[in-house]
Amino acid sequence: MQRLLYIVQTMIYISMAERMSHARFLIFVSLGASLAALAGCVRREMTITSEPSGALVYLNGEEAGRTPMTRDFTWYGTYDVVIRKEGSETLRARQKTIAPWWQWPPFDLVAELFLLDDKRTYQYTLQPAADTAIDVDAILARSDALRGQLESTRAPSTQPSR
Numbered sequence: 001m002q003r004l005l006y007i008v009q010t011m012i013y014i015s016m017a018e019r020m021s022h023a024r025f026l027i028f029v030s031l032g033a034s035l036a037a038l039a040g041c042v043r044r045e046m047t048i049t050s051e052p053s054g055a056l057v058y059l060n061g062e063e064a065g066r067t068p069m070t071r072d073f074t075w076y077g078t079y080d081v082v083i084r085k086e087g088s089e090t091l092r093a094r095q096k097t098i099a100p101w102w103q104w105p106p107f108d109l110v111a112e113l114f115l116l117d118d119k120r121t122y123q124y125t126l127q128p129a130a131d132t133a134i135d136v137d138a139i140l141a142r143s144d145a146l147r148g149q150l151e152s153t154r155a156p157s158t159q160p161s162r
Contacts, residue, residue: 041116058083
């Protein structure tokens, strides 16, 4: 009988220990899920405006939109910016976007745990297009001169093989 009592007590003790470790596990998982839900990330946003507005913007050779425009970006570094608008000179620029100190290693590992915004605004002013008159006679004279140079060049001395 005493043996049976010992076995029952042991089973109760093990059962409580399992429940306790199970409870700790659930607390650990709940805490981890809460931290993951609360954890944020860094949001990087670039705004480009121009005077006059409505200009077409190209970033690194790809059309990005019309000013004023806002878009998310992933990478810091130098962007090739081209801004075009009819009636204005095309503007070409190399825009450096340098990471803030909290995005440098090893600080960036901690920064990714918080909701942080990195908002950049770049303003460009377009110059009106030069209103110069086109000299058609000068263009025709230059084309005739170039045609003469082309005709005066010799044909290749070798003939293609058949």
